[in-house]
Amino acid sequence: xxxxxxxxxxxxxxxxxxxxxxxxxxxxxxxxxxxxxxxxxxxxxxxxxxxxxxxxxxxxxxxxxxxxxxxxxxxxxxxxxxxxxxxxxxxxxxxxxxxxxxxxxxxxxxxxxxxxxxxxxxxxxxxxxxxxxxxxxxxxxxxxxxxxxxxxxxxxxxxxxxxxxxxxxxxxxxxxxxxxxxxxxxxxxxxxxxxxxxxxxxxxxxxxxxxxxxxxxxxxxxxxxxxxxxxxxxxxxxxxxxxxxxxxxxxxxxxxxxxxxxxxxxxxxxxxxxxxxxxxxxxxxxxxxxxxxxxxxxxxxxxxxxxxxxxxxxxxxxxxxxxxxxxxxxxxxxxxxxxxxx
Amino acid sequence: xxxxxxxxxxxxxxxxxxxxxxxxxxxxxxxxxxxxxxxxxxxxxxxxxxxxxxxxxxxxxxxxxxxxxxxxxxxxxxxxxxxxxxxxxxxxxxxxxxxxxxxxxxxxxxxxxxxxxxxxxxxxxxxxxxxxxxxxxxxxxxxxxxxxxxxxxxxxxxxxxxxxxxxxxxxxxxxxxxxxxxxxxxxxxxxxxxxxxxxxxxxxxxxxxxxxxxxxxxxxxxxxxxxxxxxxxxxxxxxxxxxxxxx
Numbered sequence: 001x002x003x004x005x006x007x008x009x010x011x012x013x014x015x016x017x018x019x020x021x022x023x024x025x026x027x028x029x030x031x032x033x034x035x036x037x038x039x040x041x042x043x044x045x046x047x048x049x050x051x052x053x054x055x056x057x058x059x060x061x062x063x064x065x066x067x068x069x070x071x072x073x074x075x076x077x078x079x080x081x082x083x084x085x086x087x088x089x090x091x092x093x094x095x096x097x098x099x100x101x102x103x104x105x106x107x108x109x110x111x112x113x114x115x116x117x118x119x120x121x122x123x124x125x126x127x128x129x130x131x132x133x134x135x136x137x138x139x140x141x142x143x144x145x146x147x148x149x150x151x152x153x154x155x156x157x158x159x160x161x162x163x164x165x166x167x168x169x170x171x172x173x174x175x176x177x178x179x180x181x182x183x184x185x186x187x188x189x190x191x192x193x194x195x196x197x198x199x200x201x202x203x204x205x206x207x208x209x210x211x212x213x214x215x216x217x218x219x220x221x222x223x224x225x226x227x228x229x230x231x232x233x234x235x236x237x238x239x240x241x242x243x244x245x246x247x248x249x250x251x252x253x254x255x256x257x258x259x260x261x262x263x264x265x266x267x268x269x270x271x272x273x274x275x276x277x278x279x280x281x282x283x284x285x286x287x288x289x290x291x292x293x294x295x296x297x298x299x300x301x302x303x304x305x306x307x308x309x310x311x312x313x314x315x316x317x318x319x320x321x322x323x324x325x326x327x328x329x330x331x332x333x334x335x336x337x338x339x340x341x342x
Numbered sequence: 343x344x345x346x347x348x349x350x351x352x353x354x355x356x357x358x359x360x361x362x363x364x365x366x367x368x369x370x371x372x373x374x375x376x377x378x379x380x381x382x383x384x385x386x387x388x389x390x391x392x393x394x395x396x397x398x399x400x401x402x403x404x405x406x407x408x409x410x411x412x413x414x415x416x417x418x419x420x421x422x423x424x425x426x427x428x429x430x431x432x433x434x435x436x437x438x439x440x441x442x443x444x445x446x447x448x449x450x451x452x453x454x455x456x457x458x459x460x461x462x463x464x465x466x467x468x469x470x471x472x473x474x475x476x477x478x479x480x481x482x483x484x485x486x487x488x489x490x491x492x493x494x495x496x497x498x499x500x501x502x503x504x505x506x507x508x509x510x511x512x513x514x515x516x517x518x519x520x521x522x523x524x525x526x527x528x529x530x531x532x533x534x535x536x537x538x539x540x541x542x543x544x545x546x547x548x549x550x551x552x553x554x555x556x557x558x559x560x561x562x563x564x565x566x567x568x569x570x571x572x573x574x575x576x577x578x579x580x581x582x583x584x585x586x587x588x589x
Binding site for chain 2: 146150197200201204205207208209211212228229230233234237238273274
């Protein structure tokens with residue numbers, strides 16, 4: 001269960017959402033799309049087109065080859081102590097062929113889209129069809145969504161209930177803007193919501209459904225609107241992976257020269273620890289994203305070297321405060337509130 | 343009298359302690375009732391096998407009673423109408439009453455004829471989830487109290503419960519439950535993330551508090567602190583600052 005906290009204007013989290021669905025189509029998985037904001041048909045029309053393997057591989061291959069040949073000759077003269085550190089790869093290397101790359105400027109072709117079976121749940125259509133729901137003590141929109149998901153899972157055999165089916169497929173579920181007022185839940189508008197347990201109960205039942213079937217799910221939530229932080233804590237405990245996107249639009253970081261290459265930060269709050277005592281923690285915890293014309297990339301946060309000697313106190317304090325978790329890779333900056341002036 | 347052990351985690355995941363206690367008590371030959379609310383049976387089974395215990399075999403021979411919360415929840419909501427004499431232990435999802443859960447616990451740990459186990463144990467993962475699912479904090483504390491009376495006092499068994507907590511947490515209900523349980527526990531194992539942030543070699547620190555003051559008036563609590571690193575089949579503990587990466 002991948003839980004995404006939306007950025008303020010929902011631009012980038014929507015993009016991640018579409019990537020998840022597009023990947024499903026390219027891999028041949030079935031899709032289930034639920035939303036209360038846009039009709040799922042429209043969402044599906046906007047999925048990015050996949051980059052064809054050969055062109056993409058070639059592009060990245062060329063770049064990587066060029067970089068490698070340069071670096072090889074250089075040996076560091078001043079910062080020779082750093083020579084022994086492994087070269088930092090900012091973006092994913094070409095030899096890891098996990099997943100696909102997408103071109104954000106193009107839409108996915110209708111033929112490709114129709115190659116998989118997909119189901120949709122548009123809240124405003126559903127509610128008008130069946131007004132009755134069992135007394136689950138939960139928000140009726142959520143209850144309807146759960147019933148719909150469960151129906152698809154058992155009908156299409158994702159829970160292994162049909163032994164006749166030879167080819168087992170995966171169901172990718174995408175739920176957009178859960179918890180927003182459009183779902184009938186006031187957890188995002190008020191400090192003391194009417195039914196604070198609806199969202200968490202929904203997640204619990206969804207977790208049960210996911211564990212018992214071959215499915216994966218991404219949910220986006222406008223967490224920045226939630227005033228009751230206790231619910232966010234509970235929701236985090238109920239999810240497997242929690243990722244937050246913080247975009248720089250409209251915040252003071254947009255003009256901060258240290259962040260000029262990026263459009264926002266990625267906060268990984270939690271990663272799954274399933275079937276094992278340990279979990280797969282990556283080396284670095286500072287990730288940032290940027291949206292180029294064709295690509296949306298997530299990279300390690302690189303700070304440019306601090307070359308100017310008139311950097312004002314304010315921006316340094318700002319950075320130090322916000323960069324508490326900087327890993328040792330960015331060795332140039334001083335960490336902590338005090339700086340040593342060289 | 344049996345012991346009440348509280349497992350607590352802050353800023354990190356303390357579930358490795360649950361896996362440890364599960365395999366520990368099963369290997370000791372105790373009858374275990376495991377109320378697993380958060381993860382599926384196969385998750386615990388896979389980890390237990392790495393630790394050398396087979397949950398499926400324990401279930402077969404009646405040593406382990408496993409309540410898989412996620413499955414029971416699905417049965418309750420999507421299954422057929424329940425029989426009147428057998429309320430689902432997860433009934434609190436609809437009626438906010440934890441009575442059915444307690445009855446389930448008591449029934450599963452009641453001594454049965456022909457079975458001689460080394461003492462009953464109740465293991466619960468995790469209690470904070472009950473609050474998320476609609477139970478009131480007072481109901482949760484009552485439930486624990488009933489369990490303690492039934493398992494620790496009457497059956498002379500042990501109870502182990504996992505809760506999550508956070509500093510500056512805004513979840514007041516959870517903090518209430520956790521603080522109250524801390525006061526009534528015989529032993530507290532508190533897994534904390536390191537205050538200095540993430541580290542590859544030291545995953546966290548564990549504080550072991552033996553609450554001797556609970557049973558005897560003049561005694562002081564004994565507090566020990568170790569740091570730990572979790573590996574695939576094992577967890578290694580060491581004194582703070584002496585991790586293998588440093589030495």
